[in-house]
Amino acid sequence: MKKMFQICAFCCLFCFQLIGVFADDEVKSVSVMEGKSVTLNISVTEIKSITMIMWKFGSNESLIAKISKFSKITVYDNRLKLDNQTGSLTITNINTIDSGLYKAFITCSSCKKTTHTFNVTVYDCTFCCHATEAVTRLVISAVVGVAAVFFMVYDITSRKGEK
Structure with missing residues (x-):
């Protein structure tokens, strides 16, 4: 009985770990009309404990913006705005070539690394x-x-009149 309880507890802990691992990998779908702006919210609450946030785009994960304690905010396109309070990324005057996957990699001194x-x-x-x-x-x-x-x-009616 004790052995069965231990196996059950182990399985539960393992499942909770898996949920924790995959929770960061949830993909949020966002649709936006061409020419408008869109904000990708990552809902960071403890910005002071964050070492770095890196935003990457596309399948090759090109770095498009980052914010860190040391180098402050860096954006690689003038249409991008990075909020220094929340870490959220705003893309202005968006067009169809901007469609794709955007990832925010968050490194924190007091928490685990997360990805949005x-x-x-x-x-x-x-x-x-x-x-x-x-x-x-x-x-x-x-x-x-x-x-x-x-x-x-x-x-x-004209055809009927001809007959």
């Missing part, structure tokens, strides 16, 4: 339109539809 992953999808808004444009398109479609029906009825 975001899958950012930037959608092209070629078919998006404002309300007035949508109404205009709807009215034009209705007029074209009515005209098509009118010509069909005219054609059918």
Whole structure:
């Protein structure tokens, strides 16, 4: 009985360790319209205990921004903003080539190293339109539809008159 309890306790601890390992690997999906801004929040509460936050992009994990106690904030693109209070990354004037995986690697002096992953999808808004444009398109479609029906009825009635 004691041996069974020990095995059960070991399995529970092992499972909790696995959950702790994989919790950092959760991928958050973010969708944003082209030309807008998006903020990738990592929700750091103890910024003082953090040694470094490195933001990387893409499958080759290119370094795009970092903040550290020693070298402060460094960004490698003028459209990127790194919040020195939260460690969150804001991408302004985003475009479709910015779609992909963003990872924040957090190194902390008093905690374990963590990773936050975001899958950012930037959608092209070629078919998006404002309300007035949508109404205009709807009215034009209705007029074209009515005209098509009118010509069909005219054609059918004119053919009946020929017989």
